[in-house]
Amino acid sequence: MARAPQISPSILSADFARLADEAARVEGAADWLHVDVMDNHFVPNLTLGLPVVESLLKSTTIPVDCHLMIEDPDRWAPQYAEAGAGSVTFHVEAATAPIKLAREIRAQNARAGMALRPATPVEPYADLLPELDMLLVMTVEPGFGGQGFLDVVLPKIRRAKALIGDLDVWLQVDGGVSESTIERCAEAGADVFVAGNAVYGAADPAAAVERLRTKAAQARA
């Protein structure tokens, strides 16, 4: 049976000077708050790090979904879990020991996620899936919000869903997810939908979350 869709608004598209207020705008609607950590090395953009995540954790009741677009996640990712993030996702392209890392994240009582850039195949990582709580298939090149959705990734989402099979591993998509693309993702098998511009670019972000959820649920029905 298909899982209920979950929506994770990305604060990358929010006002960074008012993060607590921006989180409050989706409270009661969002399942997660997606926080994009970028180090200007793994991706050509710089956002925020552990001190800001620690402050945000104190300012919201929404579980925090950290997406680490950083080099050496083996060193840094467990600290986000220890700080209280509900989910911590590292990029497999940057990780040295992804199995050890996923176990360390889980040992801090966070969900362990592993992300794939658009051109990274999923098949070589099939055996790692039982070590994970979530697989993130990027639907844009990581680094910036507001990019166009890459339809070319849809077959990989389908293959990832098939590899997950009956395992209790969520399948997340991130990048260009909007009211016009979320149905394609849901039909391909995604369960967790990150949306930046589609939520924070809307006049009413909470209403935008609900519209996205409805479209995803309809597509999965």
Ligand code: DX5
């Ligand atoms: C991009 C980030 C995304 C970004 C998505 O590298 O990982 O989370 O915020 O933004 P939209 O939904 O606007 O493409």
Ligand code: ZN
């Ligand atoms: Zn992200």
